[in-house]
Amino acid sequence: MNQVSSKVKPVLATVAALAGVSAPTVSKVINGRDDVADATRIRVQAALAELGYESPMQRRTRSTGPAMVDLVIDGLNTPYSMELVTGILDCAAIEDVDVVVGNVTPAKLHRANHEEWAQRMVESGRKGLILVTSEMTAALLDSFEHRNIPVVVIDPLNPPRQGYSSVGATNWAGGKEATEHLIELGHTRIAYLGGPNAAECSVARLHGYLAALMGHGISSRPAYILAGEFNQPFGVVGTRQLLALEEPPTAIFAGSDSIALGVLEVARTLGLRVPEDLSLVGFDGTPLTEQTLPRLTSVAQPLQEMGRAALRAVLRLAKGEALDSAHMEFATELIIRDSTAPPRV
Amino acid sequence: MNQVSSKVKPVLATVAALAGVSAPTVSKVINGRDDVADATRIRVQAALAELGYESPMQRRTRSTGPAMVDLVIDGLNTPYSMELVTGILDCAAIEDVDVVVGNVTPAKLHRANHEEWAQRMVESGRKGLILVTSEMTAALLDSFEHRNIPVVVIDPLNPPRQGYSSVGATNWAGGKEATEHLIELGHTRIAYLGGPNAAECSVARLHGYLAALMGHGISSRPAYILAGEFNQPFGVVGTRQLLALEEPPTAIFAGSDSIALGVLEVARTLGLRVPEDLSLVGFDGTPLTEQTLPRLTSVAQPLQEMGRAALRAVLRLAKGEALDSAHMEFATELIIRDSTAPPRV
DNA sequence: CTGAAAGCGCTTACAG
DNA sequence: CTGAAAGCGCTTACAG
Numbered sequence: 001m002n003q004v005s006s007k008v009k010p011v012l013a014t015v016a017a018l019a020g021v022s023a024p025t026v027s028k029v030i031n032g033r034d035d036v037a038d039a040t041r042i043r044v045q046a047a048l049a050e051l052g053y054e055s056p057m058q059r060r061t062r063s064t065g066p067a068m069v070d071l072v073i074d075g076l077n078t079p080y081s082m083e084l085v086t087g088i089l090d091c092a093a094i095e096d097v098d099v100v101v102g103n104v105t106p107a108k109l110h111r112a113n114h115e116e117w118a119q120r121m122v123e124s125g126r127k128g129l130i131l132v133t134s135e136m137t138a139a140l141l142d143s144f145e146h147r148n149i150p151v152v153v154i155d156p157l158n159p160p161r162q163g164y165s166s167v168g169a170t171n172w173a174g175g176k177e178a179t180e181h182l183i184e185l186g187h188t189r190i191a192y193l194g195g196p197n198a199a200e201c202s203v204a205r206l207h208g209y210l211a212a213l214m215g216h217g218i219s220s221r222p223a224y225i226l227a228g229e230f231n232q233p234f235g236v237v238g239t240r241q242l243l244a245l246e247e248p249p250t251a252i253f254a255g256s257d258s259i260a261l262g263v264l265e266v267a268r269t270l271g272l273r274v275p276e277d278l279s280l281v282g283f284d285g286t287p288l289t290e291q292t293l294p295r296l297t298s299v300a301q302p303l304q305e306m307g308r309a310a311l312r313a314v315l316r317l318a319k320g321e322a323l324d325s326a327h328m329e330f331a332t333e334l335i336i337r338d339s340t341a342p343p344r345v
Numbered sequence: 346m347n348q349v350s351s352k353v354k355p356v357l358a359t360v361a362a363l364a365g366v367s368a369p370t371v372s373k374v375i376n377g378r379d380d381v382a383d384a385t386r387i388r389v390q391a392a393l394a395e396l397g398y399e400s401p402m403q404r405r406t407r408s409t410g411p412a413m414v415d416l417v418i419d420g421l422n423t424p425y426s427m428e429l430v431t432g433i434l435d436c437a438a439i440e441d442v443d444v445v446v447g448n449v450t451p452a453k454l455h456r457a458n459h460e461e462w463a464q465r466m467v468e469s470g471r472k473g474l475i476l477v478t479s480e481m482t483a484a485l486l487d488s489f490e491h492r493n494i495p496v497v498v499i500d501p502l503n504p505p506r507q508g509y510s511s512v513g514a515t516n517w518a519g520g521k522e523a524t525e526h527l528i529e530l531g532h533t534r535i536a537y538l539g540g541p542n543a544a545e546c547s548v549a550r551l552h553g554y555l556a557a558l559m560g561h562g563i564s565s566r567p568a569y570i571l572a573g574e575f576n577q578p579f580g581v582v583g584t585r586q587l588l589a590l591e592e593p594p595t596a597i598f599a600g601s602d603s604i605a606l607g608v609l610e611v612a613r614t615l616g617l618r619v620p621e622d623l624s625l626v627g628f629d630g631t632p633l634t635e636q637t638l639p640r641l642t643s644v645a646q647p648l649q650e651m652g653r654a655a656l657r658a659v660l661r662l663a664k665g666e667a668l669d670s671a672h673m674e675f676a677t678e679l680i681i682r683d684s685t686a687p688p689r690v
Numbered sequence: 691c692t693g694a695a696a697g698c699g700c701t702t703a704c705a706g
Numbered sequence: 707c708t709g710a711a712a713g714c715g716c717t718t719a720c721a722g
Contacts, residue, residue, distance in 0.1 A: 012716060022693045027717060037691055056715075057405060065465040066448045076421060077431050086422050092447035102437035102444035120410040238634045261636070265594075287422075291606070293638045357700060367709045372701060382707055401699070 009059070010051035015056055019047035020305050030055065032119055032147050042095055045148060049320045058125045068098045068120060069314055073132040074106040078231070078258055079286035080303065084132060084154060087307025095315060100126065106134045114143035122147050127277035133157055133199060133230075136164075149315030152310045164252035165317065167310045169329045171175045171201045175208025176331035178299050185218050186342045187251040187279060191224040193238040193263065194255035202227065202255050205283060211254055224249055228259075235262015242268065250343040251279035257286045261341075275341035277302040285335055294338035301332045354404065355396035355548060364392035377402070413443045413470065414659050418477040419451040420505055423646065424631035425575070427621060429499060432652025440660060443469065451479045459488035467492050471657035478502055478544060481509075486491045495662030497655045502543045510662065512655045512673045514646035516546045519677035522555025522600050523626040523644050524678055528561050531687045532596040536569040538583040538608065539600035547572065547600050550628060554598055569594055573604075580607015588615065595688040596624035604632045605641055605684075620686035628678055639683035 013159070014029075019042060028036050029044040032054075036044075047053075073081050081342065092099045104112055114137075121144075128150040136153065136159040144151045145163075153159075153166040175192075182190050192209045195202035206225065213220050223245055228234035235254060239262060242249055254260035260282035267274050267283045274280055274294055282289060285300020309328050316323060359373075361368045366385060373381050374389040392398075416433065416483060418426055436483075437444050449457055466474070466489075473495040481498065483505040489496045498504075498511045520537075527535050539552045540547035546547060551570065558565050568590055573579035584607060587594055599605035605627035609619060617623050619639055630645020654673050661668060 011714085023715085024693060024717075025691090028692095031717085035691060040691080065469050068445070075431065075433065076427055082421055082427060086420065089421065089447050092451070093450050098445045099447035100413070100443045100445050102434050102442060105438050108438070109499060123405060124410050291636065356698090368699085368707090369701075369709060373708095376701085380707065386707080 010053045012053075013042065014188060015047045015053050016222070018051060019044045030115060030122070030147070032122075032143070041146070045146075048148060050219065052320055055122070055124055060125070066096045066098045067127045067241065067315070067318070068100050068125060069127050070104070070129045071099050071101045071107065071132070071310060072104055072106060072129065072134055073101065073236040079288045080230070080256060080284050081132065082301035083284075083286055084307040084310075087304030088130065088311050089307075090304065091308040091311045095172055095311070097127075097311065097315065099311075106132075109136075109140070111132055114140045118147050119246055123345070127318040128152070130154065130310050130314060131156075133201075135198070136160055150314050152313045152317070154306060154310050155199065155201045157196070157200070159200060163326075165313055165323060165326050165328075166199060166218060167306050167313070167330070169306065169330045170332045171204035172208040174213070174283065174299040174301070174334070175205035175253070176212045177208070177282070177332070177334045178205075179209045179212035180216075181261040181297070181336065181340065182251045182253065182279055182281060183212060183218065185251075185279065185340060187249075188218050189224070189247065189249040189343075190218075190251045190253060191242050191249035192226070192253050193235060193242070193259050194225070194227050194257070195230040199226045199230075202230075205253075205255055226277075230256040231258050232262040232265070234268055235259035237262075239263045243272075249278075251281075251340070253281045253283075254281055257282040257284045257288045257296060259297055260298070261288065261292065264292055264296075264339075275339050279340040279343070281334075285333070289337060292339075297337045297340045298335055299332050299333050302330050306330055354452055355398045357398075360389065360392045361399050363396060370389050383390075383512075391435070410659070411441045411443045412472040412663070413445050414656060415449070415466065416444050416446045416477070417449055417451060417454065417474065417475045417479055418446065419479070419579035421509070423576070424633045425549045425601060425603065425629050426477065427647035428629075428631055429652040429655075432649030433475065433656050434652075435649065436653040436656045437513055440656070442472075442656065442660065444656075451477075454479055454481075454485070455580045459485045463492050463494060465486040466494055472663040473497070475499065475655050475659060476501075478546075480543070481505055494634075495659050497658045497662070499651060499655050500544065500546045502541070502545070504545060510658055510668060510671050510673075512651050512658070512675070513546060514651065514675045515551040515677045517556070519549035519628065519644040519646070520679070521557045522553070522679045523550075523628070524554045524557035526642070526681065526685065527596045527598065527624055527626060528557060528563065529602070530596075530624065530685060533563050534569070534592065534594040534688075535563075535586050535596045535598060537571070537598050537600070538580060538587070538593035538604050539570070539572050540575040540604075544575075547575075550598075550600055552581055572661055574602040576603050577607040577610070580604035581611055582607075584608045584611040588617075594623075596626075596685070598626045599630075602627040602629045602633045602641060606637065609637055611639075620684050621689065624685040624688070626679075626685060630678070631643065634680070634682060639685075642682045642685045643680055644677050645680050647675050 011024050012023050016026045026044050029041050074078045131153045133155045135157045141164050156166050195207055210220055226238045252263055263280050272278050282296045282298035285298045289296040356367050357371050361371045371389050374386050476498045478500045480502045486509050501511050540550055555565055567683055569585045597608050608625050612619050627641045627643035630643045634641040634643045
């Protein structure tokens with residue numbers, strides 16, 4: 001009878017009453033002012049969430065059109081991001097959500113004033129934010145959390161703290177599986193050409209690689225482990241460096257398909273045959289793997305599904321529902337194509 | 346001294362004073378109530394216009410963040426759209442504009458109620474709309490024109506009427522150049538594997554192809570001209586059909602790089618060598634052309650630049666400025682790579 | 691940090 | 707039809 005959630009739309013005063021504070025205090029919390037005690041803020045946020053409070057602006061934008069979710073991603077010109085975005089937009093069309101992209105880019109993330117940015121998102125009725133392999137700071141996450149804007153990160157860089165939602169794949173297992181595949185073929189001189197050390201996913205792949213080596217009694221060599229960018233140019237640079245070693249690797253595990261593309265390019269220009277002279281495993285399983293010659297053995301991650309999951313997670317959080325798990329991890333799968341073979345003896 | 350337009354933002358009371366009525370009356374006019382005398386309504390409307398009154402909602406959406414432009418595009422999973430979108434987002438980051446994508450897709454265009462859609466765009470403060478190779482109806486264009494929402498179309502399908510802004514490339518000249526390149530190599534049995542007949546750009550390429558043949562006294566053969574989709578599967582289907590002819594072509598001009606990918610696929614499975622047994626020219630000049638084996642000779646269009654131009658055009662129109670030209674046409678350029686050679690005698 | 695009080699801009703209900 | 711009065715929901719300024 002005395003149910004908290006009644007059918008009338010919750011208004012600022014309702015929230016204030018439930019939280020046991022005054023209306024101005026609720027107003028301050030909503031607007032991200034910092035002159036509110038943490039304990040009070042938490043109580044108010046709980047009340048906001050419980051009642052599902054919406055500002056007049058949000059009510060308007062909600063009744064006036066589809067929900068809007070912001071997406072921050074670094075360029076669409078990689079097969080990786082293309083797949084993710086395809087999944088996100090796919091889900092957006094089904095859920096009738098608008099995806100907003102373009103203003104804040106990963107490059108602008110640091111320069112941007114998070115407080116202002118988050119505030120503007122609230123004011124324009126944005127439902128949440130998806131970050132793709134972006135750097136984050138605790139301050140950034142705080143800015144959004146304080147305003148109850150859900151943030152979901154896909155393949156986080158530099159995770160600054162616990163307590164945010166993320167989507168990823170079984171990178172450790174994938175790295176291990178790729179490396180074990182090469183070991184089973186008979187390789188022992190296996191290099192890892194990975195992405196930035198700031199990328200959790202790349203580090204996890206590296207550790208999977210190390211675990212596989214260790215599990216087979218192969219000692220790892222520092223010269224065989226290079227970290228760079230997830231792109232083709234780094235694949236080129238890294239491969240040149242590896243092949244210039246006194247004892248070059250007979251197989252390369254690339255941290256992304258784009259890196260693998262660079263490996264193939266160097267192999268071609270040097271007249272090295274893949275897989276006869278050099279075995280190669282990529283990561284991501286993008287459509288690219290079917291278009292290279294030879295077709296690329298790669299650890300596939302379900303990128304489209306990951307994109308869809310990220311958007312769905314944002315929408316669930318925006319509705320005040322809890323996620324089953326703060327970190328959603330999708331299974332990778334080694335797809336063996338034509339770029340791996342036993343080493344020449 | 347007694348200027349009507351002062352610097353303070355016009356508020357309901359200001360309008361009321363100017364119109365010589367009370368605030369409630371202005372409120373009624375704004376909200377479309379009918380209990381207002383016609384004469385009064387007209388006076389109030391004049392005052393609203395003169396002061397440039399905006400509701401708090403409109404003010405908020407305008408001042409609260411970057412301008413928003415809607416983008417309707419069919420999937421990002423083609424090299425063509427990826428390049429366009431890269432250009433659009435590139436420009437968006439510079440101009441501080443948000444690009445909204447996801448709700449209305451080309452597939453939804455017909456089903457959607459344009460009037461409602463356009464109205465919602467006005468209400469949520471959208472500055473304009475970019476359509477990419479989308480079908481349009483006159484009714485759709487009217488809905489937006491009536492509300493002063495600029496629409497810019499990239500590579501229009503089914504252009505229903507004059508009087509809209511568009512961005513394209515010199516498709517006729519590009520088609521002619523591609524075909525002449527093949528003729529100069531000695532080919533006379535040249536096929537055109539194009540996109541849908543509804544696509545202006547594909548039809549223009551076809552006419553360039555026909556003009557080149559005609560200019561060199563080569564008669565065109567209906568069996569050598571196929572229209573389909575701008576994608577790889579159609580490249581596969583079309584090539585099979587062409588190669589099954591009693592007198593198959595020795596060269597194929599594909600209406601897009603994606604179609605050309607399908608041609609390469611069929612050639613590979615049939616053991617036909619490109620360019621020795623079959624010459625191939627693509628269209629678009631996407632990064633794909635550097636990744637195929639052999640690298641693909643293609644008519645490049647500056648897709649990124651076209652995307653940037655489309656967004657800039659929308660923003661100019663939104664500011665009330667006129668465009669230099671309703672149709673912006675960018676130059677194509679034939680890039681000769683490794684997929685074309687003289688025919689075997 | 692908090693909230694009573696005042697204020698803002700718009701809308702509603704109703705007397706004339 | 708019109709507008710004084712009351713009201714709504716939120717925010718601001720400031721005293722404690």
